[in-house]
Amino acid sequence: MKAAGAIVVLLFGSLLIYCTLDFPSWGDPTSPASTHVSPYYIENTLKDTSVPNIVTAVLADYRGYDTMFETIVIFSAGIACLFLLRRFKHVEPDTRLYRHVPTGITFRIEKGGRYPRESDLFERIDLQWVPHDLIIKTTCRMIIPFIQIFALYVIAHGHHSPGGGFQGGVILGASVILFAVSHNLRSSTNRISERNTVLLCTLGVFLYVATGGLSLLLGSNFLDYSALSQIFGVDPVTARSHGILLVEIGVGMAVMAVMISLYYNLASAGKQDEGL
């Protein structure tokens, strides 16, 4: 079976490599892609949308309908993972561990016992013990605000430099995941709960669709942001770049929420109680 698989892989691999010989050479100005489509964007993007980064303009404005469904794909993938991984029946763990903070003694409380209230005195710890490390916690606490500011910069500055909603959203989600990894899952779900992640992810997709619908209501085509100039009070060209920013914020929210909810469910095996 393995030999047959190897033969198939080798056959198709050599076929694919053979097909690459037909590609136009890298950066060839006479290739079909560089003669029809690209010159239009290179010449007109700044005139049409006042966005210097052509990739962002193509992604969120010229091909905005495509990107909307990309966002919806991410949204539905996140919801599908939630339904696959989440255990909706509430399962109480058999035992819980608590640490008495002043003395450092760990209590093990079996099912049916009385749990102490979470306070400065008692701190709940996970059954799968992860070492308590002050250096890691403090370093992550100091780094996370800068990561988040960088993520917001990536979203907002996507017009001028590489970046945009997807990358910024992933970095924003990574900062929350870093917090969950360095502390524990419960301290992270106390800040952004599972309910809020699903809400944010829906809201992000809604913001994208609503921007398109708003331009439809203002008498233009779906996702033609130049109609938003009536709301923003700027000329239609600048309105298109503002519209791109709105859409990028929506994408960033959706991607961030999906990443966080994926991590919560994977790390806690769907119980959202104890995790990595």
Place this chain on the structure above:
Amino acid sequence: MLWLIQLIILIIVVITALAAITVRDLLGAAILFGAYSFMMCLLWAIMGAVDVAFTEASVGAGISTVLFVSAVFRTSRRTKD
């Protein structure tokens, strides 16, 4: 000179890809996959597709490695095959 750097990175990409599917330790495979993503990101940055490189660095080398590690944490570290 640039083609030499590209060739070296391409060789590392192939090596990490082969290592990621052959290694028995799943945690090691996750880390190797992260290294693979990072090398792909470097290749894209060299070829001028900076937006794609950025996405690969954040999604491939960042988030997906964390998701793999947390999945390994919840299942087993050794493969059966």
